[in-house]
Amino acid sequence: MWPFRRRAADRIEHLDIDPAQGDPEATRLIAAAKRGDWQAAAETLRDVEHPDDRYFYCRVLGEHAGDGAWIDEWIAAAPGKATPLTVKGLHAIDWAWQARGNGRASTVSEDAFKVFFRRLKLAEDCLDDATELDADDPTPWVGLVTLGRARQLGLDETRRRFDEAVRRHPWHRDAHSHMLQQLCRKWSGSHELMHDFAESAAAAAPPGSPLGVLVADAHIEHWLDLPEGEDGEYMHSPEVGERLRLAADRSVRHNRYERRPGWAAGDNAFAMAFTLNGDRPAAAERFDVLGDRVTRWPWSYLAAPDVAFTRARSTARARDRTA
Amino acid sequence: MTVAVRAFLSLIMLAGFYVLALVQLAAGLALAIWVASVTTGSIGVKLGVAVFVATVWAVGYGTWKALRADGAGPQGIPLTPHNAPLLWQTVRELAAAVGTRAPDEIHLVPEVNAAVTERAHLMGLIGGRRHLYVGMPLLQTLTVAQLRFVLAHELGHYSGSHTRFAGISYRGRVALARTIGHLGTSNVAGWIFRAYAALFLLVHNAVSRRQELEADLAAVRVAGRLPAANALREVEVLDQVFGFYLGTVVRPGLDAGYLPDDVFGGFPPLLRSRAEEVSALRARLVTSARPPDRWDTHPPLPARVEAVMAAPESSFAAADGPAAVLVADLAAAGRALQAVALPAAMVLPWDEFRAAVQTSDLQEQSDTMLRAFSRAVGRPVPDVGAVLDLVAAGRLDDLAGPLFPDATRREARTRFAAPLETLLRLAAVRSGVARWQVSWTASAFLVDLSGARLDLSQPAGLACDPATVALARQQLHARGVDVTTARHVRQRVGTEHAGILAGITTAIVDGSRADLLILSHGLLLMPGMPRYKTGMARYRMRRWLADGDPRELATTPGARFIPYEEITAAVRTTKVRFRWQLTLHDGTLVEVRNGPQSEEHADAESVFTKAMHDATT
Numbered sequence: 001m002w003p004f005r006r007r008a009a010d011r012i013e014h015l016d017i018d019p020a021q022g023d024p025e026a027t028r029l030i031a032a033a034k035r036g037d038w039q040a041a042a043e044t045l046r047d048v049e050h051p052d053d054r055y056f057y058c059r060v061l062g063e064h065a066g067d068g069a070w071i072d073e074w075i076a077a078a079p080g081k082a083t084p085l086t087v088k089g090l091h092a093i094d095w096a097w098q099a100r101g102n103g104r105a106s107t108v109s110e111d112a113f114k115v116f117f118r119r120l121k122l123a124e125d126c127l128d129d130a131t132e133l134d135a136d137d138p139t140p141w142v143g144l145v146t147l148g149r150a151r152q153l154g155l156d157e158t159r160r161r162f163d164e165a166v167r168r169h170p171w172h173r174d175a176h177s178h179m180l181q182q183l184c185r186k187w188s189g190s191h192e193l194m195h196d197f198a199e200s201a202a203a204a205a206p207p208g209s210p211l212g213v214l215v216a217d218a219h220i221e222h223w224l225d226l227p228e229g230e231d232g233e234y235m236h237s238p239e240v241g242e243r244l245r246l247a248a249d250r251s252v253r254h255n256r257y258e259r260r261p262g263w264a265a266g267d268n269a270f271a272m273a274f275t276l277n278g279d280r281p282a283a284a285e286r287f288d289v290l291g292d293r294v295t296r297w298p299w300s301y302l303a304a305p306d307v308a309f310t311r312a313r314s315t316a317r318a319r320d321r322t323a
Numbered sequence: 324m325t326v327a328v329r330a331f332l333s334l335i336m337l338a339g340f341y342v343l344a345l346v347q348l349a350a351g352l353a354l355a356i357w358v359a360s361v362t363t364g365s366i367g368v369k370l371g372v373a374v375f376v377a378t379v380w381a382v383g384y385g386t387w388k389a390l391r392a393d394g395a396g397p398q399g400i401p402l403t404p405h406n407a408p409l410l411w412q413t414v415r416e417l418a419a420a421v422g423t424r425a426p427d428e429i430h431l432v433p434e435v436n437a438a439v440t441e442r443a444h445l446m447g448l449i450g451g452r453r454h455l456y457v458g459m460p461l462l463q464t465l466t467v468a469q470l471r472f473v474l475a476h477e478l479g480h481y482s483g484s485h486t487r488f489a490g491i492s493y494r495g496r497v498a499l500a501r502t503i504g505h506l507g508t509s510n511v512a513g514w515i516f517r518a519y520a521a522l523f524l525l526v527h528n529a530v531s532r533r534q535e536l537e538a539d540l541a542a543v544r545v546a547g548r549l550p551a552a553n554a555l556r557e558v559e560v561l562d563q564v565f566g567f568y569l570g571t572v573v574r575p576g577l578d579a580g581y582l583p584d585d586v587f588g589g590f591p592p593l594l595r596s597r598a599e600e601v602s603a604l605r606a607r608l609v610t611s612a613r614p615p616d617r618w619d620t621h622p623p624l625p626a627r628v629e630a631v632m633a634a635p636e637s638s639f640a641a642a643d644g645p646a647a648v649l650v651a652d653l654a655a656a657g658r659a660l661q662a663v664a665l666p667a668a669m670v671l672p673w674d675e676f677r678a679a680v681q682t683s684d685l686q687e688q689s690d691t692m693l694r695a696f697s698r699a700v701g702r703p704v705p706d707v708g709a710v711l712d713l714v715a716a717g718r719l720d721d722l723a724g725p726l727f728p729d730a731t732r733r734e735a736r737t738r739f740a741a742p743l744e745t746l747l748r749l750a751a752v753r754s755g756v757a758r759w760q761v762s763w764t765a766s767a768f769l770v771d772l773s774g775a776r777l778d779l780s781q782p783a784g785l786a787c788d789p790a791t792v793a794l795a796r797q798q799l800h801a802r803g804v805d806v807t808t809a810r811h812v813r814q815r816v817g818t819e820h821a822g823i824l825a826g827i828t829t830a831i832v833d834g835s836r837a838d839l840l841i842l843s844h845g846l847l848l849m850p851g852m853p854r855y856k857t858g859m860a861r862y863r864m865r866r867w868l869a870d871g872d873p874r875e876l877a878t879t880p881g882a883r884f885i886p887y888e889e890i891t892a893a894v895r896t897t898k899v900r901f902r903w904q905l906t907l908h909d910g911t912l913v914e915v916r917n918g919p920q921s922e923e924h925a926d927a928e929s930v931f932t933k934a935m936h937d938a939t940t
Contacts, residue, residue: 114940117729124731 013310015294019060021264022293026060033061036070038077038084045083051169052210054139056262058083059174062090082134085126089143092123093150120151131164141165142175149182155189158182173210173262176201180214184221191225194218202247208258212251213266215243216273220298223276235276244273245282252286264293268309272298275312284316332530336523343519348374398664399432399456402650410649413467414455417475420545420639423482426455431656433587433664435460435562439477453481459587459657460565461558462646464594469554470646472546479541480534531620539627543634551631559624560605561594568593573665576676578820579683582668583676587657596763678759681767682752686812689749692742693811694888695725698908707746707809715792723787728940736787744783746809747799751777753808771802779804816844816886818873824934825925826868827901828852828860831918838864839915841930842873844888846915850881857920864924885913893935901928903935 020026025044032040041061048054065071068091074084096119100108108116124147130140141164148158158179165175183189183197198214205211223235234240248270251257271286299305299312351374359367404411410429418425426439436458442451455477461470543551568590576582583589594601608624615623622630647653671679689707696713697704699721704710713722723735726742748769751757757769757777769777782804785795799806821842829851830839836851838860852860867876877884885907892906901923902916 121729121731124733128731128733 012307013314015292015306015310017294017296017306019063021262021295023056023261026057026261029057029061030064033064033070034066036066036073038070038074041087042074042078042083050260051138052173053261054137055142055172055174056260058087058139059090059094061087062092063094065091068092068095080133082130082137082140085130085133086137086140086143089123089126089130089140092119092126093143093146096120096123096150117151120147123147124151136168138165138168138172138175141168142172142178145175145178145182149178149187152188155182171205171209171211173213176211176214177217180217180221185225186221191222194221199243202250205250206256207250208254208256210251210257210260210263210266212247212254213269215247216266216269217298219244219273220269220276220301224301232276235273236278241277241279244270244277244279248274248282252289264290265295265297268293268295269298271309271316272302272312275316280316283312287313287316332526336526340516340519340523343515347515351375399430400656400660400663402429402431402457402656406652406656407650410457413471413649414474414478417471417545418478418481421475421478421482421541423478424453426453426478426481428452429455429457431462431650431660432456432458433660434458435558435565437461437473437477439480441481459660460561460590462650462653463587463591463657464561465554465557465646466550467644467646467649468546468550469557470649472542472551472554473558475542475545476538479538482541528620532622535621536627536630539631540634543631544637545639547637547639548632548634551634552628555624555627555631556605556609559608560601563604564594564597564601565590575684576680577666577668579680580668581676581679581683582661582665582670583673584670585654585658585673586661586665588654589673592763674761677761677767681759681761682749685745685749685752689746689809690811690813691816691888692726692746694814694816696722697811697814698889699725703811703814705811706807707750708806710743710746711786711792711796711806714786715789717789719787719789739787740780740783743786744779747779747783747786747804747806748777750799750806750809751779751802751804753810754803754805756803816888818842818845818847818877818884821845821847821873823847823868823871823873825923825927825930826864827917827924827927827931828864828922829857829918829920831914831916831921833914836918839927839931840867840871840873840876841927841934845884845886846934847873847877848883848885849876849879854920857922860920861922864922868925887934887938890935890938893939895932901931903931905935 018027020030025048029041029044032038032044045054045057045061048057062068065087068088071084071088071091075081075088078084096116099112099119100116101112123143127140127143127147130137131144134140141161144161145158145165147153148161159182162175162179162182165172169175180194180197181187183194185191185194195218198218202209202212202215219235219240223231226234252267252270267286267290271283271290274280274283274286294306294309296305299308302308303311352371355367355371355374358370402410407429414429415425432438436456438456440454440456442454455474457474461473465473539551539555546554572589572593573582573586609628615626621627650656669679693704693707693710696710700713700718704713710722713719719736719739720732723730723739724732727735727738730738748757751769751771752759757771759767760770761767771777779799782795782798782802785791785798796806821844823840823842825841827839827841829836831837832839832848836854838849838851840847840849852863876882885905889908890905891908894904894906896902896904900917901921903914905913905915907913
């Protein structure tokens with residue numbers, strides 16, 4: 001074998017991860033957040049009606065808010081408004097995770113945990129206030145679902161919060177994906193609970209709903225939890241492939257599926273799930289839809305997300321080669 | 324081991340200690356002279372003085388203290404042949420049986436133990452007046468047969484002449500301990516003394532273990548094997564249970580200023596009410612004794628039990644029945660003992676005592692909360708009525724926040740019902756509509772006038788919301804609870820019941836010299852000693868750590884007490900030194916640091932760090 005051919009085949013291809021996922025509004029919001037321009041942020045958010053979009057935009061704002069001082073100005077300038085409090089709450093969640101780091105609990109120092117929990121408490125106070133100021137908005141409730149897990153309040157409390165969110169918008173994309181996280185084995189749930197939740201939500205949702213993505217999410221979480229060897233075996237099984245294809249048919253592959261802001265995460269999940277399942281045509285189809293819209297999750301489970309993404313993409317597209 | 328060998332060993336080893344001091348002094352001085360000959364004379368003199376201080380002074384100090392040490396027996400009351408005729412008769416009979424002279428005095432003592440002493444003369448070569456000490460709990464709970472073994476065991480120490488040289492051996496140990504205690508860890512002479520002391524203790528304790536077995540075997544001959552084995556086990560069990568009794572029943576009462584009218588009388592009922600736990604403890608003691616250790620003064624329990632069971636059976640008939648019959652009126656003797664052995668306090672009948680302790684505990688909890696509230700709102704909160712006023716005025720978050728620092732506002736509001744119910748319970752007691760139901764088997768609880776368990780959770784829940792606090796007031800009023808009767812008594816936490824954990828001499832607090840005492844619930848700053856008296860400061864600190872009374876110390880002019888609960892932030896301002904900045908609740912800053920002459924006692928710096936950590940989280 002030619003040494004340089006081998007090198008060419010393993011060439012690492014990097015991509016930029018766009019937190020806006022190519023959405024122009026989100027790009028504008030990120031710029032506003034970085035400038036600390038709350039007027040522009042408020043202006044952009046004013047007309048956003050769809051709950052999935054509201055959550056995506058608020059979270060994007062929160063994650064790029066820097067130290068978040070400008071959000072306090074916004075809160076002071078708009079007394080009685082829920083939106084800035086929601087943004088502050090989501091920012092505090094992100095800020096808390098920055099203190100904690102993404103490792104397992106055993107890798108986190110006592111001091112880091114203290115800061116983590118203090119910031120989560122701040123987040124919850126903000127989101128609690130937001131729910132009181134705007135009783136109809138599910139957005140703060142989604143943040144509260146995340147907090148139920150992060151603050152270890154227990155399955156029942158997180159489910160109560162999830163119920164509050166879906167009471168306001170039954171097919172809330174992110175309320176479901178955060179609830180699924182709580183049901184993972186690593187967060188005190190179980191594989192059974194997680195799969196049941198994903199399958200029944202995907203089945204109950206109208207055709208073309210993004211909730212089908214939950215099935216892919218669940219299989220990826222299950223795969224992650226298994227020891228080396230067993231994980232590949234699990235993902236390669238025909239049953240998993242079957243479930244993935246059915247779920248994709250009802251969601252990302254359905255003709256009524258809408259690609260709303262933040263949609264790329266769903267196709268990325270299916271792309272990775274199909275890759276791990278060995279269904280290269282199905283994976284390639286997702287990659288074609290995505291273009292270069294790589295998202296951090298779930299690729300970060302494999303390696304550097306962009307590298308994992310491009311490597312999987314070239315494997316999927318190399319149809320002439322045997323796997 | 325024979326008496327002669329034992330005396331010889333003790334004397335030789337003690338003498339060796341002084342020889343060791345002399346050798347060290349001689350070696351040190353020789354070094355000093357050599358140093359003086361190769362350098363200047365003044366360095367040699369300095370070294371010579373240092374060596375002298377390290378050896379002669381240290382040993383001299385220890386010996387002087389030891390000679391003054393008096394092996395005084397435990398506090399107790401005499402039991403005379405008149406008030407304990409059967410006990411005396413038994414003791415005399417047992418003394419004759421083990422072949423020794425009966426004691427001259429018998430004392431009743433407040434502990435689970437029996438002991439003998441002898442005021443020997445001429446360093447133990449001539450016998451002296453003999454005292455026998457018998458623990459009150461043993462008389463209350465053992466059978467006659469078991470107590471006979473315990474008494475015979477102690478008398479066996481006499482017949483084995485174990486007590487004869489106890490005096491000199493005791494003084495030897497005290498001299499060693501004092502000397503070692505006086506030596507700093509950096510004193511090279513101290514390392515050698517310490518090693519020698521360890522050797523002495525090893526030998527002493529090995530002898531002591533032999534003597535215990537010897538006394539056991541002497542006793543089993545007159546008491547029988549089974550009572551002997553049972554007595555050995557029971558004494559260990561009783562020791563633990565009595566400690567538990569004093570710690571959980573009597574101590575909290577004393578802290579609140581109360582004592583039951585019959586402290587010892589409460590022990591047997593407690594023992595009966597905890598029968599299950601006691602038998603579990605008994606089983607655990609026999610099966611899971613820790614392995615023998617060369618530092619033990621007594622052999623492990625299983626070994627002692629095994630030894631007495633292997634001894635020849637006694638020809639004495641085992642007398643059954645409670646040992647209490649040996650003293651004419653044991654209950655009266657117990658009350659007399661209580662009068663001399665326990666500190667003064669308000670004496671109440673048992674039921675009233677337990678109720679008073681519960682109420683005092685409730686008041687203490689309420690005061691702690693009311694102090695937190697008044698710090699939070701920046702003004703006095705004189706009673707529970709004022710708490711409800713604050714809730715009605717929309718200050719609920721201010722009140723609940725400090726009690727639940729980890730909770731969000733919404734969570735704290737909900738959880739606030741529990742502390743509020745505690746406050747309302749105090750109000751119910753103070754209004755005379757609730758009283759304590761006490762028993763030996765269950766923890767105390769409050770009942771209302773009808774005798775039903777007091778439940779104030781509903782008004783407490785309602786009082787956690789400004790919208791329903793008025794309704795809560797109505798409900799309380801209807802039940803006869805006047806919230807203004809639950810008053811804020813202790814407005815500021817003081818040094819009462821505090822323990823001294825550690826100390827730093829000649830610390831610098833806000834720029835001036837002060838001795839820092841770290842107490843169980845605050846910092847006590849004592850005015851520092853002048854610069855030229857640092858040695859006195861060290862001595863004073865040691866005394867405080869040994870038996871200082873914080874309450875008394877706090878009354879010293881210039882002393883300042885900072886309760887932990889008033890410290891809102893504590894920051895160590897430099898990693899390399901001991902230097903802290905404390906922020907008190909009222910905004911005052913206090914800087915505490917080490918000075919050039921500071922010395923930490925009892926690991927003060929880490930105790931301080933932990934205290935600050937606990938105080939601010």
